[in-house]
Amino acid sequence: MLEGATYTDWETIYNDNVVRVYRLIFARVGNRPDAEDLTSEVFVKSLPNLSLPSPVMQVTAYINAAIRSVLADHWRRHYGAPQADVEVDTIGPRYDLPSVDESGRAGRILALLPDRSRAILELRFLRGCSIKEAAREMGVTPGNAKILQHRALLLAAEVGKRMLS
CATH class of the missing domain: 1.10.1740 (Rna Polymerase Sigma Factor; Chain: A)
Structure with missing residues (x-):
């Protein structure tokens, strides 16, 4: 405009x-x-x-x-708490999708994770489930699902770093 x-x-x-x-x-x-x-x-x-x-x-x-x-x-x-301040100007007119290499790397990282860690990350980020939906699917409480997700993300980051070394 x-x-x-x-x-x-x-x-x-x-x-x-x-x-x-x-x-x-x-x-x-x-x-x-x-x-x-x-x-x-x-x-x-x-x-x-x-x-x-x-x-x-x-x-x-x-x-x-x-x-x-x-x-x-x-x-x-x-x-339970707001995320850090939201910068509304940080996203431009185009949102790039991950490249094939990045998607393949994510799949390799997931394959190296323990079953529960892989399951929570797949439910949350690949299937788009909410915490409550993922918890119900895994048979745990939403609080436990949050903890599992946090630990799985830390573990995935560590696995990803080791893959780059």
């Missing part, structure tokens, strides 16, 4: 911002279902409070504030 431009309808606001909002949230939460839900929440929270016509810069600032708020609520709800 050009500087000084204004939004005159809700559909244009949504269409101009939805991809950016989704990419930013996906980069922060790491799974598609949560990113989709949180993106919807950002717009549900933002749009009723905006009056039209509104300057593009004002709408963007308001949506960025809603992103921060929705992500903080998400982290508080699921993990």
Whole structure:
């Protein structure tokens, strides 16, 4: 949009911002279902409070504030504390997917992990399960699933470092 431009309808606001909002949230939460839900929440929270016509810069600032708020609520709800400050300008217009080499490396790292570590990481990051869903699938409590995930990530990082040496 050009500087000084204004939004005159809700559909244009949504269409101009939805991809950016989704990419930013996906980069922060790491799974598609949560990113989709949180993106919807950002717009549900933002749009009723905006009056039209509104300057593009004002709408963007308001949506960025809603992103921060929705992500903080998400982290508080699921993990007990907000994640570090969210920089909404860190995700550009394009979100690069991992290369084939990186995907293959991730698969090799997973193959070297113990069964429970591999299972929690596959459920959370490859199948996009929430902590609660992964816990139910593994037959553990959500608190235990968080601990398993944390330990599995540390172990995977260590295995990855050893593979590079």
